[in-house]
Amino acid sequence: MNTSTCDPGLGRAGVFATETLPGRGIWTLMRPVRSRIHLAMGLAALGAIAALAAVGLLAVIIAQLLRPDPAPWPWAVLAVVLTGAGFYLRNKGFIVSHMAAFRLETILRAGLAEHMARVPLGYLLQTGTGTVTKVMQDDVKSLHAFVADTTPMIGRSVATPLATLILMLIIDWRLALLALGLLVVGAGCVILAMRGSTELQRRYDDERERIAGAVVEFVQAMPVVRTFDDGASSFGRYQSALDGFRDVLAKWLEVSAVSAKISILILGPLPTLLALTLGGLLLYTGGSLDFPTWAAALLLGTGMAESLMPLMWINHFIRKAGAGALRIQDLQAAPVLPVSLGRRLPRDASVSFEQVCFAYENRTDNALDDVSFHVPAGSITALVGPSGAGKTTVARLIPRFWDVTDGSVRVGDADVRDIRPEDLMRHVSFVFQDTFLFNDTISANIRMGRPEATDAEVEQAARAAQAHDFITALPQGYATKAGDRGVRLSGGQRQRITIARAILQNCPVVVLDEATAFADPENEAALIAALANLMQGRTVIIIAHRLSTIRDADQIVVLDQGRVAEHGRHGDLVAANGVYARLWRNYEQAQGWTLGRDDATRS
Structure with missing residues (x-):
C-alpha cells in the first residue's frame, strides 16, 4: 500500500512571495502623484477664494455708490482682477490634476503589467483574464477620472464654504x-x-x-x-x-x-x-445693520449654501473610485513566484517528477499525490488518464505555472524553482490546446517565439508547421492581421500558427496539450505533420486524448486520482490489464461506433 507523505499545508514550494502594501484605499494608491494632487486642490481652493473675494467686493462697491462722494472704480477693477485670477487658478488646477491623472494611470498600468509578468501563470488562469482586464482598464480609468476631475472639486468645495463662513463672521x-x-x-x-x-x-x-x-x-x-x-x-x-x-x-x-x-x-x-x-x-x-452689509451677507450666504451641494456628489465619487482602488490593490498584492538569487541552468533536456504533491489554493485535498516519474532527454512521454486525473496539472507544473506543495520538478537535474523564469522559458515551450493569437500580423504572432528572428526563419518555421500555404493565400500574406484572439483564422490554422511559434522558439523541452483533439479530418493531417516537425529531436511531454496518437510513445504515464497508477509502453500496459487497458478498450469501442438506425432506436 502506497502511503502519501504529502501535506497540502507544508513545503516551501507551496508558499508564494506576497506583495505587502502600507495601506489600503484610494489615497494610498495616489501616493506617486500626491504632491501634484495637493497642488491641484490648492490652486482650485485659491481660485474659489479669489472668486469669493470678488463677490465680497460687490458689497464694498455698493457702499461706495451710496456715499456722497462715490469712488467705486478702484474696487471694481480689483473685483475684475480677482475674478480673472480665480478663473486662471481654477483652470491651472484642472491642468495639474489632469497631468497627475495621466501620470498615475501610466504608473499603475505599467506597474500592474510588470507585476502580472511575475505572478504564477496558474494564478492568471484561476483569476480569469476578464477580471484582470477589468482592473487594468476600467478601474484604472475610474481612478484617472477621480484624480482629474474630483480632486480639484474637493479643494474648491471645502475652501468655498469655509472662506465664506469666515467672511460672513467678519461682516456680521x-x-x-x-x-x-x-x-x-x-x-x-x-x-x-x-x-x-x-x-x-x-x-x-x-x-x-x-x-x-x-x-x-x-x-x-x-x-x-x-x-x-x-x-x-x-x-x-x-x-x-x-x-x-x-x-x-x-x-x-x-x-x-x-x-x-x-x-x-x-x-x-x-x-x-x-x-x-x-x-x-x-x-x-x-x-x-446697514444695507451694504446686509447685501454682502445675502450674496455670500446663498453662495455658501450652493457650494455645499457638490460635497454630496463627492462622497459618491470617492466611494466609487475607492472600490476600484481596492480591486487594483488586490491585484497588486497577488502572490509572485520567488526568483532564485543564483542562476542555475538545466544540464540537459530531461524532466523528472520526484514525489510531487500539489494542492490548488483554497483546496484541502491534493490534486497530485506523491507523483514520481522520469522523462529521458529526447524521448516522448504521454500523460493519460480519466478526466480529472491530474494530467493538465502535471503538464503545467513543468513550466512552473505554480510551485509544488511538496517534492520537486526538475528539468535537466535542476529544480525549476532554482531556474530563473526567463531561462526556464528558453528551455520549456508549452503549446496550449486553447490557442491565443494577438491582434497583430501573422508574422508578429509567430515571431513571439523569438523576436529577433529573421523573415526567412519565420517562414521556415511556418513551413515546418504546415502553415505557409494558407498564410500566403491570405490577402496580405504574413502581414495579414490575425484579428482579436485570431478570430480571422480557423481553429486549425490558429493551432498551426502556435506550433510555428514553438518551432521558432526551439526549446529543448516541449509540453503539448494535444493539438488534434478538436481538429477536423482535413486539418488533422496537417496538424500531425506539424507536430511531428515540432517534436523532432526534442523532449516531449504530451497530454493524450486520442490514445491512437501515442501508441509509439517511449513512455506512457497513467494518472488516476492524482497518482501515477502505472507507466510503461503501450503493449506492456495493455497486457497488464490495468487502468490503461480499460481506457484503451473504451477508446477502441468509441472509435468503432457508427451511427445507424439500430443505434438510434436503441437510444
Missing part, C-alpha cells in the same frame, strides 16, 4: 450663525435620511454585476436557447436579474428622493436667501 456674526445653523440642520437631516445607503450601494453593485452576467449568458447562449429551450429558463434568469436590479434601484431612489427633497428645502440657496432676508430685515429695521 449674527447672520453668519443664522446661515450656518440652517445648513447644519439640513446636513443632519440628509445624513439621517441616507442611513443604510452604504448597504444599498453594495447591493446596487452586486445587482449590476449579476445583470451584466445574465445579459452575457443570454446573448452567448442564444443558439442553444433557440434550439433546445423555449426561453423560459434562460430568459427567466435574465428577468430575475432585472427584477432584482429594479428593486434595489427603486429602494435607492426612495432613499435618495428623501435626501434630495431635504437638500432642496433646506440646503438650497433659496431657503438660505429667505432666512437671511428675514433675519437681515429685522436687524436692518432695528438699526443694527
Whole structure:
C-alpha cells in the first residue's frame, strides 16, 4: 500500500512571495502623484477664494455708490482682477490634476503589467483574464477620472464654504450663525435620511454585476436557447436579474428622493436667501445693520449654501473610485513566484517528477499525490488518464505555472524553482490546446517565439508547421492581421500558427496539450505533420486524448486520482490489464461506433 507523505499545508514550494502594501484605499494608491494632487486642490481652493473675494467686493462697491462722494472704480477693477485670477487658478488646477491623472494611470498600468509578468501563470488562469482586464482598464480609468476631475472639486468645495463662513463672521456674526445653523440642520437631516445607503450601494453593485452576467449568458447562449429551450429558463434568469436590479434601484431612489427633497428645502440657496432676508430685515429695521452689509451677507450666504451641494456628489465619487482602488490593490498584492538569487541552468533536456504533491489554493485535498516519474532527454512521454486525473496539472507544473506543495520538478537535474523564469522559458515551450493569437500580423504572432528572428526563419518555421500555404493565400500574406484572439483564422490554422511559434522558439523541452483533439479530418493531417516537425529531436511531454496518437510513445504515464497508477509502453500496459487497458478498450469501442438506425432506436 502506497502511503502519501504529502501535506497540502507544508513545503516551501507551496508558499508564494506576497506583495505587502502600507495601506489600503484610494489615497494610498495616489501616493506617486500626491504632491501634484495637493497642488491641484490648492490652486482650485485659491481660485474659489479669489472668486469669493470678488463677490465680497460687490458689497464694498455698493457702499461706495451710496456715499456722497462715490469712488467705486478702484474696487471694481480689483473685483475684475480677482475674478480673472480665480478663473486662471481654477483652470491651472484642472491642468495639474489632469497631468497627475495621466501620470498615475501610466504608473499603475505599467506597474500592474510588470507585476502580472511575475505572478504564477496558474494564478492568471484561476483569476480569469476578464477580471484582470477589468482592473487594468476600467478601474484604472475610474481612478484617472477621480484624480482629474474630483480632486480639484474637493479643494474648491471645502475652501468655498469655509472662506465664506469666515467672511460672513467678519461682516456680521449674527447672520453668519443664522446661515450656518440652517445648513447644519439640513446636513443632519440628509445624513439621517441616507442611513443604510452604504448597504444599498453594495447591493446596487452586486445587482449590476449579476445583470451584466445574465445579459452575457443570454446573448452567448442564444443558439442553444433557440434550439433546445423555449426561453423560459434562460430568459427567466435574465428577468430575475432585472427584477432584482429594479428593486434595489427603486429602494435607492426612495432613499435618495428623501435626501434630495431635504437638500432642496433646506440646503438650497433659496431657503438660505429667505432666512437671511428675514433675519437681515429685522436687524436692518432695528438699526443694527446697514444695507451694504446686509447685501454682502445675502450674496455670500446663498453662495455658501450652493457650494455645499457638490460635497454630496463627492462622497459618491470617492466611494466609487475607492472600490476600484481596492480591486487594483488586490491585484497588486497577488502572490509572485520567488526568483532564485543564483542562476542555475538545466544540464540537459530531461524532466523528472520526484514525489510531487500539489494542492490548488483554497483546496484541502491534493490534486497530485506523491507523483514520481522520469522523462529521458529526447524521448516522448504521454500523460493519460480519466478526466480529472491530474494530467493538465502535471503538464503545467513543468513550466512552473505554480510551485509544488511538496517534492520537486526538475528539468535537466535542476529544480525549476532554482531556474530563473526567463531561462526556464528558453528551455520549456508549452503549446496550449486553447490557442491565443494577438491582434497583430501573422508574422508578429509567430515571431513571439523569438523576436529577433529573421523573415526567412519565420517562414521556415511556418513551413515546418504546415502553415505557409494558407498564410500566403491570405490577402496580405504574413502581414495579414490575425484579428482579436485570431478570430480571422480557423481553429486549425490558429493551432498551426502556435506550433510555428514553438518551432521558432526551439526549446529543448516541449509540453503539448494535444493539438488534434478538436481538429477536423482535413486539418488533422496537417496538424500531425506539424507536430511531428515540432517534436523532432526534442523532449516531449504530451497530454493524450486520442490514445491512437501515442501508441509509439517511449513512455506512457497513467494518472488516476492524482497518482501515477502505472507507466510503461503501450503493449506492456495493455497486457497488464490495468487502468490503461480499460481506457484503451473504451477508446477502441468509441472509435468503432457508427451511427445507424439500430443505434438510434436503441437510444
